[in-house]
Amino acid sequence: MNTAPTLVPLVTGVAGAAGAAGVYVWSPGAAGSWGLANCGLLVAGREAALVDTPYTLDRTDDFLAAARGVLAPGTGITTVLTTHGNGDHGWGNQRVRGAEFVATRRTLEHQCVEPTPEQLRHLVEGTDPGQPLGWYFRRHFGRFDFRGITVQRPTRTFEGRLDLRVGDLPVELHDVGPAHTVGDMVVHLPTERIVFAGDVVFAGDHVCHWAGPLEGVARAGERILAWNPDVVVPGHGPLLDQDGLRGHIAYLRDLSEQASSLHARGLTPTEAARHLVEEDRYPDLHLPERLVITLASEFRHLDGSDAEPDILALMSDCAEIAWQRETRGAVR
Ligand SMILES: [Zn+2]
Known part of the structure; x- marks a missing residue:
């Protein structure tokens, strides 16, 4: 049931780097799933860095085993780049001992409003499977083993931009939030023309933006396009080229327009979501x-509210819609 995905090379033989070098992506997810995020491995010379770690310790062990398969002996993973504070991008961090954990300064704040691994476990195991919320959590989070996780906080934070090197490989970190969360980071490899976008970009699934506004997410997408990348690795789903990212930005802008007009008609975010569904x-x-979830974030901006999202209430409404679609046989 836990079939380990493989590590796919995007580039091998990074320009100017000696020895085993490359950029790899580990893509566990299929469309229609929660929590199965893409992770990256950057290797140059005797240094390696990860972009995000999986949701759980067992899945992180799978990822690290795959990474060891391409690392030359003596190569250490010295850095973990955490694109944002959601657990599905960093709860495996504790498995990378002694590394520097880099994230935006605001990512520290976001970690405070997330359910803990224990709370998530309770939502999967301690809710009624005959009701929408329990059914939904089991369906989408029941595959994860949340035991044993200690959330590792960033050890190095930045605002704006931070330039690093992994061996000879230049790595640019850009703070593009608030977008998906309050503190999103995008990883740009300018010499390889690859961008790890984190959850600023989703492919194949509807976005689930906790912060927004949507226009801010679209602008983050445009910043990525301006770097003229060959490959954009979304937080979830298949890799995109520039046309794929343009299509995603158009969807974000359309969704933003829909949200504004439905908000002006006096609908609640959940009513507006139902309308679009x-x-x-x-x-x-x-x-x-x-x-x-995304429309609730957008409506908070339209209302000028700085309230924190009520995650449980939003997930309950989400679950209700999915449950109704399932019972009507219309699930996608
Ligand atoms: Zn994610």
């Missing part, structure tokens, strides 16, 4: 119930 406005994207 019923309309089947974006038929190619999975998990349409997540519009509840």
